Amino acid sequence: MSEQSKTNPCQARNARDIDQWDSDTDVAVVGFGGAGGCAAIEAADEGAKVTIFELASEGGGSTAMSSAEIYMGGNGGTRVQRACGFEDSTEAMFTYMMMSAGPQADEAKIRNYCEHSVEHFNWLVDHLGVPFKDSFHKERGIMCLTDDGLLYTGSEKAYPFSEHAKPAPRGHNLYVEGDNGGPMFMKIVTENVEKREQITINYETRVLCLVVDDDNAVVGLVIRQDQKEYTVRVHKGVILCAGGFVMNEDMLAKYAPKLLSGNNAIGNPGDTGTGIMMGMSVGAAAINMHEGFISIPYYPPATITSGILVNDKGQRFINEDVYHSRLGQAVLNEPGDRFYFILTVEQYGDYEKMNYMGAGIAGTGETPEELEGELGLRKGTLQNSIAIYNEDVANGDDTQFHKAAEWLQPLAPPLVALDVTPGRGVFVPMFTLGGLDTLPTGEVVNPQRDVITGLYAAGRTACGIVRRADGYSSGMSVGDATFSGRLAGRQAAAN
Amino acid sequence: MSEQSKTNPCQARNARDIDQWDSDTDVAVVGFGGAGGCAAIEAADEGAKVTIFELASEGGGSTAMSSAEIYMGGNGGTRVQRACGFEDSTEAMFTYMMMSAGPQADEAKIRNYCEHSVEHFNWLVDHLGVPFKDSFHKERGIMCLTDDGLLYTGSEKAYPFSEHAKPAPRGHNLYVEGDNGGPMFMKIVTENVEKREQITINYETRVLCLVVDDDNAVVGLVIRQDQKEYTVRVHKGVILCAGGFVMNEDMLAKYAPKLLSGNNAIGNPGDTGTGIMMGMSVGAAAINMHEGFISIPYYPPATITSGILVNDKGQRFINEDVYHSRLGQAVLNEPGDRFYFILTVEQYGDYEKMNYMGAGIAGTGETPEELEGELGLRKGTLQNSIAIYNEDVANGDDTQFHKAAEWLQPLAPPLVALDVTPGRGVFVPMFTLGGLDTLPTGEVVNPQRDVITGLYAAGRTACGIVRRADGYSSGMSVGDATFSGRLAGRQAAAN
Numbered sequence: 001m002s003e004q005s006k007t008n009p010c011q012a013r014n015a016r017d018i019d020q021w022d023s024d025t026d027v028a029v030v031g032f033g034g035a036g037g038c039a040a041i042e043a044a045d046e047g048a049k050v051t052i053f054e055l056a057s058e059g060g061g062s063t064a065m066s067s068a069e070i071y072m073g074g075n076g077g078t079r080v081q082r083a084c085g086f087e088d089s090t091e092a093m094f095t096y097m098m099m100s101a102g103p104q105a106d107e108a109k110i111r112n113y114c115e116h117s118v119e120h121f122n123w124l125v126d127h128l129g130v131p132f133k134d135s136f137h138k139e140r141g142i143m144c145l146t147d148d149g150l151l152y153t154g155s156e157k158a159y160p161f162s163e164h165a166k167p168a169p170r171g172h173n174l175y176v177e178g179d180n181g182g183p184m185f186m187k188i189v190t191e192n193v194e195k196r197e198q199i200t201i202n203y204e205t206r207v208l209c210l211v212v213d214d215d216n217a218v219v220g221l222v223i224r225q226d227q228k229e230y231t232v233r234v235h236k237g238v239i240l241c242a243g244g245f246v247m248n249e250d251m252l253a254k255y256a257p258k259l260l261s262g263n264n265a266i267g268n269p270g271d272t273g274t275g276i277m278m279g280m281s282v283g284a285a286a287i288n289m290h291e292g293f294i295s296i297p298y299y300p301p302a303t304i305t306s307g308i309l310v311n312d313k314g315q316r317f318i319n320e321d322v323y324h325s326r327l328g329q330a331v332l333n334e335p336g337d338r339f340y341f342i343l344t345v346e347q348y349g350d351y352e353k354m355n356y357m358g359a360g361i362a363g364t365g366e367t368p369e370e371l372e373g374e375l376g377l378r379k380g381t382l383q384n385s386i387a388i389y390n391e392d393v394a395n396g397d398d399t400q401f402h403k404a405a406e407w408l409q410p411l412a413p414p415l416v417a418l419d420v421t422p423g424r425g426v427f428v429p430m431f432t433l434g435g436l437d438t439l440p441t442g443e444v445v446n447p448q449r450d451v452i453t454g455l456y457a458a459g460r461t462a463c464g465i466v467r468r469a470d471g472y473s474s475g476m477s478v479g480d481a482t483f484s485g486r487l488a489g490r491q492a493a494a495n
Numbered sequence: 496m497s498e499q500s501k502t503n504p505c506q507a508r509n510a511r512d513i514d515q516w517d518s519d520t521d522v523a524v525v526g527f528g529g530a531g532g533c534a535a536i537e538a539a540d541e542g543a544k545v546t547i548f549e550l551a552s553e554g555g556g557s558t559a560m561s562s563a564e565i566y567m568g569g570n571g572g573t574r575v576q577r578a579c580g581f582e583d584s585t586e587a588m589f590t591y592m593m594m595s596a597g598p599q600a601d602e603a604k605i606r607n608y609c610e611h612s613v614e615h616f617n618w619l620v621d622h623l624g625v626p627f628k629d630s631f632h633k634e635r636g637i638m639c640l641t642d643d644g645l646l647y648t649g650s651e652k653a654y655p656f657s658e659h660a661k662p663a664p665r666g667h668n669l670y671v672e673g674d675n676g677g678p679m680f681m682k683i684v685t686e687n688v689e690k691r692e693q694i695t696i697n698y699e700t701r702v703l704c705l706v707v708d709d710d711n712a713v714v715g716l717v718i719r720q721d722q723k724e725y726t727v728r729v730h731k732g733v734i735l736c737a738g739g740f741v742m743n744e745d746m747l748a749k750y751a752p753k754l755l756s757g758n759n760a761i762g763n764p765g766d767t768g769t770g771i772m773m774g775m776s777v778g779a780a781a782i783n784m785h786e787g788f789i790s791i792p793y794y795p796p797a798t799i800t801s802g803i804l805v806n807d808k809g810q811r812f813i814n815e816d817v818y819h820s821r822l823g824q825a826v827l828n829e830p831g832d833r834f835y836f837i838l839t840v841e842q843y844g845d846y847e848k849m850n851y852m853g854a855g856i857a858g859t860g861e862t863p864e865e866l867e868g869e870l871g872l873r874k875g876t877l878q879n880s881i882a883i884y885n886e887d888v889a890n891g892d893d894t895q896f897h898k899a900a901e902w903l904q905p906l907a908p909p910l911v912a913l914d915v916t917p918g919r920g921v922f923v924p925m926f927t928l929g930g931l932d933t934l935p936t937g938e939v940v941n942p943q944r945d946v947i948t949g950l951y952a953a954g955r956t957a958c959g960i961v962r963r964a965d966g967y968s969s970g971m972s973v974g975d976a977t978f979s980g981r982l983a984g985r986q987a988a989a990n
Contacts, residue, residue: 010943011778014709103752214509251942254782254932257598277942283506283776287749290785313895315810318830333828335813378894384879399873400808437749447746447772448505 010277012210015219021233025051025200027492028221028234029241030207030275033061033268034068034478035459035485036241037189039442041128042489044198048236050489052193052201053223055270059193059201060186062243062267062431062460063478067143068181069153070482071475073170075118079125080149080172083134088168090114095165096156100471104288106463112440113465113483120483121172128192130185131175140302142324142356143181143474144173154473155323159402171475185478210238210278210455218282218454237454237492239442241485244432244460245273246292255289255434261332261422262294262430267460271431275461279436282455285447288463289434293472294332295325296420296428298341300354306409307343308389309420311336314372314381316389319403329469331422338362340375340417342386347409348416358427362419371415386411431477435463442488456492458484505772507705510714516728520546520695522987523716523729524736525702525770528556528763529563529973530954530980531736532684534937536623537984539693543731545984547688548700548718550765554688555681557738557762557926557955558973562638563676564648565977566970568665570613574620575644575667578629583663585609590660591651595966599783601958607935608960608978615978616667623687625680626670635797637819637851638676638969639668649968650818654897666970680973705733705773705950713777713949732949732987734937736980739927739955740768741787750784750929756827756917757789757925762955766926770956774931777950780942783958784929788967789827790820791915791923793836795849801904802838803884804915806831809867809876811884814898824964826917833857835870835912837881842904843911853922857914866910881906926972930958937983951987953979 027043029036032054043050052059072078074090081088094114098105124130137148144151153171155161174181193199208229211220221232245251246265251273253260265271280286298304305321311334318330320341331339340362343351365371372382392398393408422428436444436457444455444462458464459481466476522538524531527549538545547554567573569585576583589609593600619625632643639646648666650656669676688694699720706715706726716727740746741760746768748755760766775781793799800816806829813825815836826834835857838846860866867877887893888903917923931939931952939950939957953959954976961971 011941011945103748103755253598254780260598280780280942281778283778285749285775288785290783313810315808315812317810330830335825378883380879380883381895384875388873388875400876446506447749447775450506 010209010274010281012212012278012281013222015211015213018211018220018231020231021220022230024233024235025049026236027489028053028232028238030238031061031240031242031270032059032201033241033243033459033481034063034186034189035481036061036239037186037193038482038485039239039241039458039489040199041192041196042486043493044196046490046493048198048493050199051232052199053205053207054201054203055206057203059190062271063481064182064186065268066182066478067179067474068185068478069143069171069173069475070124071153071170071473071479072117072121072172073168074114078118078121078172080132080134081168084136084150086168088170089166092166092168093117093170096161097465099161099164100473101465101467102471104467106465109440110465113480124482128188130188132172133175136169137173140305141300142297143179145178147175147177149173149175153475155326157404158322159319162404171473210282212282216282216452218452234454236495237456239456239458239488239492240275240279240436240461241459242275242461243267243271244435245276246271246431248272256292256432258290258332259292259294259430259432262428264427264429266429266431271460275457276435279444279455279457282452283446284444284452284455285437286434287437288467291433291468292430293325293433294428294430294469295328296331296422296426297324297357298327298420299324300356301350303347303349304341304343304351306407307341307347308385308411310340310342310382310385312338312377314377314385316385316401319398319401321403321407323473325469325472328428331420337421339420341420342371342382342411343416343418344409344412345414345416356427357420358425359418359420360425362417364414364416366414368413368415371417375417432460433466433468435461438462440487441491442484443491456488458488505704505769505776507707507773507776508717510706510708513706513715513726515726516715517725519728519730520544521731522984523548523727523733525733526556526735526737527554527696528736528738528954528976529558529681529684530976531556531734532681532688533977533980534734534736534953534984535694536687536691537981538988539691541985541988543693543988545694546727547694547696548702549696549698550701552698554685554696557766558976559677559681560763561677561973562674562969563680563973564638564666564668564970565619566648566665566968566974567612567616567667568663569609573613573616573667575627575629576663579631579645581663583665584661587661587663588612588665591656592960594656594659595649595968596960596962597966599962601960604935605960608975618981619977623683625683627667628670631664632668635800636795637792638674640673642670642672644668644670648970650821652899653817654814657899666968705777707777711777711947713947729949731990732951734951734953734983734987735770735774735931735956736954737770737956738762738766739930740771741766741926743767751787751927753785753827754787754789754925754927757923759922759924761924761926766955770952771930774939774950774952777947778941779939779947779950780932781929782932783962786928786963787925788820788928789923789925789964790823791826791917791921792819792852793822793915794819795851796845798842798844799836799838799846801902802836802842803880803906805835805837805877805880807833807872809872809880811880811896814893814896816898816902818968820964820967823923826915832916834915836915837866837877837906838911838913839904839907840909840911851922852915853920854913854915855920857912859909859911861909863908863910866912870912927955928961928963930956933957935982936986937979938986951983953983
């Protein structure tokens with residue numbers, strides 16, 4: 001690493017060294033994804049003149065590439081939740097999200113998110129025009145391929161979450177067929193941005209660095225367009241919405257080496273960490289940098305949930321009904337060379353047609369003993385795990401790992417084993433969950449939590465409500481991006 | 496957290512705001528522990544005028560509180576290794592240390608450490624006068640309570656390390672009885688510092704912050720003595736040797752929440768992260784901040800190694816002959832509510848007399864089945880683990896977890912279980928392993944690895960060769976602190 005370029009493209013410059021300002025704006029938004037779009041809309045609606053700078057030739061960011069599920073609930077329920085018969089309490093949502101974020105939870109941020117989640121839903125629907133159908137999608141899936149508006153997208157119904165927080169489905173899916181939520185959502189956001197006269201969009205523009213005054217307050221930007229550098233004086237605030245750093249291998253190696261176990265970086269090509277580095281160059285704290293979403297997306301078909309996951313000692317180690325990144329994280333934490341899903345023929349079912357994770361068959365057996373031998377597991381290990389599991393299934397209680405009763409089926413031979421070992425063909429998507437530390441308002445802070453005047457961050461450039469793969473739920477990222485973008489936009493405009 | 500004080504005691508000041516310099520020095524050393532002492536000695540020996548600033552009323556730091564084992568080897572072996580009949584290769588040491596540091600290893604630093612390790616031993620012995628006895632300590636222990644000079648202090652002989660790197664004992668213990676290596680080592684270092692006329696020591700002095708010029712080069716310090724602030728102009732470099740941040744609960748919560756599972760912070764009261772924060776305030780990268788040493792020190796007595804460690808599903812999950820922090824880390828990674836060491840009466844042996852970890856008896860049984868029931872484990876789980884283990888022991892091969900043959904003994908009833916669950920009385924020491932990113936020379940770098948002119952770090956203020964609890968070996972911290980201190984001192988003086 002020490003041989004790397006000595007040039008630092010993100011290092012802030014001092015305003016004293018700027019000869020002239022080429023343009024000016026009240027609020028500068030760096031990056032036009034879900035966070036940047038919502039930040040710009042709110043700042044404009046508060047009366048600020050806003051300029052968006054986007055590296056690509058169009059907006060969208062990683063939000064447009066996602067399914068754009070949005071995690072919302074609490075307060076008795078969103079319109080969709082209530083229409084589908086789910087009452088959701090703010091406390092249940094708060095408890096679930098606090099457990100999800102683990103010991104590194106930002107309680108103030110999560111509290112604020114939960115308390116304003118229904119309001120956020122209403123803003124998306126009423127103010128932007130985002131459509132959600134009042135229908136519940138029952139099947140367990142990585143995403144919703146129908147136009148249903150609501151589904152379970154996390155571990156809400158699974159142990160240990162279900163023991164502490166009343167489950168409710170909170171994944172809101174846009175009213176569109178197929179995996180088309182992201183493009184649709186960003187189309188709506190873009191239309192909302194474009195119709196606001198106070199907002200100017202600069203595409204194909206790279207923000208090179210921040211400009212600070214002698215008090216380290218952010219007062220401008222240096223940008224590059226058509227190979228030329230320009231300076232932008234910013235009166236109220238710069239909002240960094242430039243994504244995470246999953247596309248920057250050096251940063252992954254330095255900050256989040258565990259993500260290198262993944263094989264599929266989820267995000268847009270601009271997720272190279274420049275927003276985070278620009279913040280760090282003015283003394284901002286980057287936190288939770290080692291954490292990321294990393295997953296083995298083992299469903300669909302949902303029937304796999306009824307199988308058991310074992311390691312190379314033939315041991316189960318997690319309830320198989322959790323969200324896919326909680327299972328993926330558990331696999332990565334678990335020592336061992338091989339991991340198998342043990343399934344009945346019925347549970348294997350439509351796997352070949354629906355196979356999403358890319359795992360191959362590692363063995364089959366007319367008896368547990370035969371499968372154990374075929375997998376090269378020590379005699380007596382897998383057999384014992386299956387025997388115990390089957391006894392527990394017969395009693396309707398998974399005493400060992402607490403998989404919910406709805407998924408308990410006897411493992412009746414013949415059996416099949418899928419090899420879900422990372423590095424052996426299985427799909428392991430990942431993205432980063434670390435970023436600049438911010439107050440709930442979006443104001444960026446230094447390690448002592450002093451605000452850096454004039455600097456804001458939102459979306460994956462900030463470290464938001466989502467902190468760990470083992471507590472992730474689909475929709476938390478777009479939920480966090482859009483909500484934190486709005487707050488930052490509002491705060492910056494109010495300056 | 497957002498309610499915290501808005502004053503930032505570590506934020507750097509600009510030289511333009513300094514009216515006058517109260518004193519000056521070539522090299523300023525912040526903190527007088529093992530790293531700071533060795534940095535000062537080397538810088539002075541290179542001809543620099545050196546000033547040490549130490550918060551406490553005497554030197555010592557965390558090194559004086561430690562056993563001061565020093566991890567050294569390679570190059571055919573140190574004098575002690577060779578005298579004890581151990582030939583050690585640089586490659587074996589390098590391979591072991593790279594495995595120890597895991598995916599976040601700094602290869603350049605580890606390579607440099609291994610290549611110069613025997614030279615470092617000679618410097619300590621010949622230049623400082625640190626005594627090591629040419630004798631090998633055979634017993635497995637957390638520390639060496641005899642005056643023997645050499646012992647195994649890590650997982651060198653354990654799987655998987657032993658499969659990849661030829662084991663050699665590399666823990667060098669000072670020639671002193673009892674756990675008195677740390678005080679003795681720092682007494683020797685202090686004498687060496689005191690006899691050098693170019694070195695001035697300021698005790699009871701708090702370094703408040705760095706002073707930078709307009710190019711962000713570090714050119715001085717602001718210190719506080721007797722309630723008054725003074726400025727110090729530094730011509731060649733500031734070396735931050737102010738320890739880690741295990742005594743700062745806010746920083747632990749923000750950066751290393753997993754360490755909050757520990758109950759015994761190892762370090763001196765000054766390990767509050769101020770050195771790291773001073774560096775961050777001038778744009779230095781802090782890396783590996785989430786990692787720390789965390790351990791369940793389950794030996795002595797060494798006989799416990801021959802028992803098996805199981806979780807609340809009655810499953811083994813690690814070879815029990817690894818270094819204690821590798822086992823401790825595995826316990827923390829493992830889901831589950833309870834962890835037990837299952838022992839024969841012979842293995843339990845002298846536990847009550849030697850009990851170091853504070854675990855209580857959770858159950859006993861005339862048979863595995865009885866113990867299983869007494870521990871409330873599901874029928875058939877612990878029994879099966881013991882049956883498989885005993886079969887493997889009879890065959891002399893721990894097929895499941897690869898504990899070395901020397902520790903394999905049948906678990907013959909009656910059996911006893913020790914409760915080693917963190918949070919239930921067991922001693923769980925911890926300290927931080929994250930810090931400022933530095934080049935092997937000790938120069939502090941920003942996130943792009945550009946050198947911050949005039950700034951150096953060593954010891955736990957820097958992120959050194961040691962990166963993870965699961966690869967730790969005793970002596971790596973004092974080894975790293977003293978070696979990195981020397982390099983930083985030499986580089987700063989050469990400026």
